[in-house]
Amino acid sequence: MKIGLDARGAIWYRGTGIGTYTYQLVKALYSIDKRNEYRFFWPGDEFQNLIPCKYEVFQSIELNKDRFWEEVRIPTRVAQEKIDLYHVPQNGIGLPKTKHCQQVATVHDLIPFIYPETSSSEYLLIFQNEMPRIMEQCDLIITVSEFSKRDIQRYFNLPDEKIAIIYEAAEDIYQPIEKNKAKNFVKQ
Template sequence: MRVLVNGWFLQHPTTGTGQYVREILRHLPEVRPAWEIGVALPEGWEGSLPSGVAPVILPRPPLPHPFDKVWFEQVTVPRAAARWRADRLFVPYWAPPLRAPAPVVVTVHDLIPLLFPEYRSHPGVRLYTALALAATAGAAHVLTDSEASRRDILRRLGLPPGRVTAIPLGVDGRFNRRPDPVADARVWTRYDLPPAYVLYLGGFDRRKHIEGLLAVYRWARDAVGEAFPLVIAGRLPEGSRRLWVDPRPLARAWGLEEVVRYIGPVAEEDKPALYRHAAAFLYPSRYEGFGLPVLEAMACGTPVVASEIPALAELVGDAAYLVPPEDPRAMAGALIAVLVDAALARTLRERGPRRAAAFTWTACARRTAEILEGLGGASTPAGG
C-alpha cells in the first residue's frame, strides 16, 4: 500500500504536532515494512527524515503566510497524492483537504478553536476552522489522542462513532528514570538549576493556565518556595496578549520573583534529565487533548501534580495527584504534600513509570496502520 503523509509540521519539531508526526513516521515503517510511505514536504524544508520514508518535495505557493499553508493543505498535497498514486492520504493534524484522490485519514488532536472562543476571535482563524470542519465531515476516518477528545469530537462535529477512533500517543524510551551522568552535568550547567526545584514545561497559551501556575506558588511560597523554587521552562512570550500569558509581570506583582526561575527554551536532548531531577512536575492546564509533558514526566519518575480534567485523568490513572485547575489553594496543598511527604513522593515515582510504560509509539503506529489499511473501499472526501 502507498501512503502519503502531510509533513508540514516536520518544520516545527518542538510543537506537539511536530513530535507526533516524527514519531509516527519513525514507527510506521517498523510495523508495516512492506508499505511505501511518502512524506509531502514544502520546497526549501531541510531536515533529516526517519528511515523507511521517502520525501515528496512540493513547491511552495507564491502566497504570503498563512495562505501558503492553506494552499499546501488544500491544493498542493491532494495533487501530489494523485501524481504519487497514493492509496491513502494521512493528515496528522486538523487540516484535511476538501477534495482528495484517495481516502483521507486525519488526526484531530483536540478541538481547542471550538471549545475556547478566545482562540477563534481572529477572522482568519474562524475561516480556517470552518474549512477544517467542512473537510473533516468528508474524511474517511478521524483519529484523536484520547477518549476525552473523542467525546468532544462526537459531540461537536456530529460524526458517526464508527468513524472516530482514539489512539493514545506514546513516550520515547529516552524518558526514563535511569541516571545519565553526562546529561545530568550538562543540564545543571546549561540551565543554572537550583539544587532542588519544581518544574513547569508546557507552553504559555491561555488554556495552560499560567495565572493558576503562579497562584499555586502564592499559596505554597511560605511552605516550600525557598527550598523548591518553581523553574519555568520554554520561550517566554514578549508580554501578555490575547492568546499568550507572560508570567513575569504577574510574578512581580505577586512578590514571587525570589521563588520563580526562568530558564528559557530547552533542547530536546535535555528534557529527560530536566524532568528526572525535578522534585515535582506542576501542570495546571485547563484543557488537554492528551498531555504529553505529563506522560514524559511520569516516565522519568517525577511526581506529577496536575489538573483534574478528562484527558489527564484518563492518561495518569492513579499515578499522579490531580486537583481541579480552578482551585490553586488545593493544588498548592497537593504540591506541598508531594514535596514534604517522602512516602507519597516515592509512591508516585514508582507508579509513574509503570503507567507510562503502557503508552508506546510502536502501539500508536500499529493502531494507526490498522485504521489506514482497514478502510478498504472507503469513499474519498466529497468531490474526490
C-alpha cells in the same frame, strides 16, 4: 497500500505537540511498517537533517504563501503517485478539497471551539471554516483520547465507527532514571 502523509508539521511545528506527533509518526511508520509504501509530503529538503530515511519516500513540494499546497500541489501529487490513503496529522488543517483517495485526519483536540480565547484569530477562523468540511470529508478521524472523541461527537455528531482512538506515546528520550540520581537532581 500506498500511504501519503502531510509531514509539514514535523518541521513547522517541531517542539509543539503536533510537531512532535508528526515527527515521531513519520519516523515510526518508516522504521516499523515494512508492508506499506509511504510518501511523506514535505516543504523543502530540511528532512535530510531530521529523519534517517531513504530520500525517495520524501516528496518535497514547493510552498507558496497562498493555499496552492492544498488546492493544487497535493491533489496533483496524490493522483500522480496513485496514493491509496492520505493522512493529515495536524487536526486535518491542510486537507485537500479534491478527494482522490481515502482520507484520514488526526484531530488532537477541539480547543479552538471550546476555548476560542486561547487561539489566534487567524487559526480560529481557519479552524471554524475548515473543521466541518474535514470531519465530513474524512473517511476516518484519529483522535488521541476518549475525551477528545466525546468532544468530536458533541460538536460534529460523528458515529463511533468514524473515530478511532490511538493514544500517544512518549518520545524515546523520556525514560525512567535511577531514583537517587533523580532525588539529587531535584535537590540541586
